Amino acid sequence: MLTKWWSRSRRGPWSVGAVLASLSVVAAAVPATAASQTGDGRTYYVAPSGRDAADGGTARTPFRHIQRCADVMGPGDTCVIASGTYDETVVPARSGTAERPISYRAAEGAQVTLNGTTPLRGWSKVTGNDVTRIARSDPYAADSPFGEAVKAGRIYSTRADLGPDVTTVQVFTDRKMDVEAQWPHPGSDLLAPTLRYAGAGSADATIVDAGLTRPAGYWDGARALTGYWYISGTGKVKSSAVGSVTLDVPPPCVHKVVPEETRYALSGKIGELARPGTWFYDPTAKRLYVYSEDDPGRHTIEAKSRTLAFDLTGTSHTTVAGIGLFASTIRTGASSTGVTLDGITGKYLSHYTDITQGATDCGTTVTRGVADTGIVLDGTHNKIVNSDLSFSAGNGIALRGQNNTATDNVIHDVDYMGTYAAGIAVQGNSQTVTHNTISRVGRSGINLQWNTVDGLTPGPDRIAYNDISGYARLSLDVAAIYTCCSAWMMGSSLDHNVLHDPEPATTLTTFGISGIYADNGQSDLVIANNVGWGNREGTVMLNGLGTGSHDNGVYNNTGGMTLFYVKEPGQSTGTKIYNNVGTIRGLDGATDGGLVLSSNLPAEVDPLFVDAAQHDYRLSDQSPARNRGIALPGINDGATDPAPSLGAYQYGAPKWTAGARR
Template identity: 30%
Template structure:
């Protein structure tokens, strides 16, 4: 019966993708095939060349090292769709593997890398290297212990003194400067000559790259593009910098250097042989080039080491459920308003959207939203601007909508920019950790001369800005910053904490500001307006105000709670739930309850006689900001609970995608009862209580849904009490725990012998290398375990048998199994069961003949006590 169910499920998937408008791409395909499920294409580009409006390309698991350029656009109602094959995770990569490793010296290895992304104009810092899918740093000083995508000022050296040796006559001219620091004492004279410097000068507003012209045991001299005269940009004491560009600087695990002869030198992160790891280097900027194309959908795809390019003609682009890591890279940076690279997830055409997606690692922007009516909804965007200028989400588009996103970490001052974006809405976002490298401005920033036309910034959590504000030469990093001559914005119901500067700042240094409405915000930071004229501020609670009059405006129904300011009401205890934990909800009896002023529509639905002061209305559930679970994620959830489900059951949820919360309209459903329940987050776990149920307890299916969406049945976590009552099989079967751990080595010896037999017979095994996301053939395997692999997507990989994971061994053994060879099925059964794939392992076990007893006897049975 179980086999029949599996057959029906597989047949349903295959049948669903076998009509004339569907194509399949797989690592074992060929571009001379018709692109069917039975005979798939090898490359996505082949499908992109033949697809017509309404067609869908289903992409099977594997790594596709290519830039996909569709030959044509879709049409309204008939888009061209590139979609992950059901329950599989294909990767489109801008990187190629590095092989041919040999020892260089000590723990440093070397291998040919015949390509570079450096150019005459950008002569260094453009290459990018990865080990096992993680970016590793080009050899530098000081060494860093964090990802290069997450560096902050604390990871850089700091000058004890700085001097301008030769200023430029105008911006862009070559200037010369020198930094002095005793931290350079261990370097020989001119050690760094010919290398490069990245530095953040003056008021720490921007980063710059320069050429090192000389160094001593306590100084480094360099040339660079002149920014501008004045203290803001001068090289001086307390500036931050790092040095790179010398092979001799390769002195710690995880660092690399590519020399002028095209040789990559690497000290692997764990100090071991790189042949046991997947080492890759960026070769292509883009995973998808959609310029000039419209009505294109990318669904469920993973992108690595590359971005998505579009232009103004790229309208109606939809990116749903993509995972994009390391979308754009550069270290060479001319400074100030420029970007080190504009390669990112770029949506420049109208009516385009990215939703339910994950983007991480960008030297510039993470997402660039420039098309009218563009949307970024329910995304996670991490670690942008790691060369200072670059936002997690950059918006320059009318009627844009940025909603329910988690934006965390940028070297830039700003996570979210809304400049020149009339009628934009930034709602329900969780925004944090801006200003890692440079100061000033704020986590949310709007450039001067922007007419918002009632643009809205509301229901956001803004916190943990990385900056210092000494009131003299450094200006901190605020929460929300509306530059001079910015007008017609509504800022309401935002919560801000741990802000290294002003929670909201309206500087108006140049010209007047008008049409600014600031309502119902809560924070433990101050509020500053340099020219408070014509501004409406109501129902806010700030740590302090730096003014108490607004000529031509309104400053009623506000409160401060840390510092008095003139006539603004001061409350020593505002009655927050827990101010020290930044929980600004109001306790019963808070002096802020019912003390606000009604402001339709922004305070509609208040609970008492009048709105409360602050962002949270007492007696109402708090809003949920940041990325949340989407319907596409429900199938991954697991439930933990005791006994049979009833209205009193407390359900604990597991399996949430990282960084995502439960949405406010999340519900559970027991059997055929009404969906419902109260969601809470307790002790690091999401729980649901009070799910509707009437009647006698018994085995019930528990489903989850979002809003009025379709319920999805959830699995119960294995091993929880009552699992048998919910229909789990009680038949003892092999588990993933061996009776004797030494048995694994014996079975591995058998598998290695079988692999060598296949190679000697001219049948090199081809299997899915799960740990690398690649399909590969084993061309050679020596007695010491060194392997030579050929990757299906091109290139060779030096690997070692001891580094194969259990999942890799399971796939390798399964690839050798045939029904006519019971011994091969026994090998497959052993390793598949060891990997915890019980149902699949039983299938091989049933064909293992005399080997069944040996395999089954190797594992503890369910309910059997573990051997001491």
């Protein structure tokens, strides 16, 4: 019995770090144990000091692994987890019911971590003889920064089987992620890497840069990461010379290197291993090299070895509360319902450095990680609340399926590969995303895409009361809340969001940075009562390219907007722009496409906010935006004036606030 459950728990990946509480689950069709009996079910206990052969029924006789709880619990049962680090993937044997859910909870005051890594030991200092051996396959290794670092006694190595794919290797020193050796050295901030740009003379698949001073042939076979406009891509260097590299294919989607605007980085060469916090992995020799200023044995060095902390893909009516995740995540499945994740603290949820995944054009280059990274909630009527999620190559949260919820979460430092992954990637339909605080993301804070779910009647999404900042760090043509392309959104509401202070990685161009961006023909949206500042294109941007911007209601927003491709006859029928405050760009001729504008405060009129310098955009007593709005029930109720106000705050009404409420 012990062998059976253990082998299953080791199949999948897992990592956690947080606080323990109690969990309830009934042992249906399981031999009776001494588990403590509650009114609704049994309570089991887990602790690092426990034994899986114990009965798990008291805090004095706990199981050793959470998986042991998962094997015996049934509807109504609870698993209470003591402080500690648990190196496992938990795969529940059964689900709870709506009336009697199963619960996994951190014990009161406990710090519980599900860990997705394996420690690395047996480090030895790399010597000149080692460099001579390495140079047989890489003749540039000796006369390189790596060779100099070996002479300085800074390079160590150990044997490690991390798999054949270097692009999924993730290494940590003392619980902080190290970076793969590359040029230019990116630094330690994943969302603010040092960037290098293709220089004059670059074209098609060739990057020209005077900073490429390594010898001819040095970069042959290296991996290349490129980024331009909204496209990031990965490929290989076919040939290299002093001052240039030529890729095997031009960057996807754009099919060209754009001088001064294509950013790039090169990796996969041991010669660049010469900075603290960097590593190089040789999958053929199964050897990991690190740069360390002292003995690595004095530190905790780990490599990611599991993807999931909890595999809930076949599970329903289950609660996971107060749990921490490290280098792993949680995933539900298409049939999951009634799953609650509460108070999850997750760090380093997902990792990869290959974006294109073999695609020959845009394909996964844009969408890599959108559907399957971060905390993935698939199915129906599942929710994640009160959680703190950080560091992910892809999403913080992916909402798939229908009628799922993300509320009161704090999410930051995600999408560090700069694709359409986001703080929260919203797919499916009928999803609710409210009161989240999202900051420091590669592209969008929220990426809203529309999909139907087989067998279920679609409905509108609600994206409201979110505070989003620090977006556009690694991509352009982007927004705090981005939605695309040519979908009819059934009245989905984007309302009462505060969208501010984007941080574009480049100052060469800042095209397309807005608070909310309805791109390429998104229609039937309600965009109301949003506030933005620091956005080049304003709080709202409508792009009618494609099927047109139809039946959108843009009401009572503060911070201005931009209109694209809405002027051709029939291109913007049914779209109404009422009661907004701020400059509207692209206004000339917009009504020719069917757009209706009314009661927007003219750009030349000062709205007289309470304190615009401190981003208090309520209306002062003297504001000309008072008492001038078109009444829109459910949109601009609450003003103490006879008529509604313009902008996002009704005069005299209590000020609404956005972001996580904790």
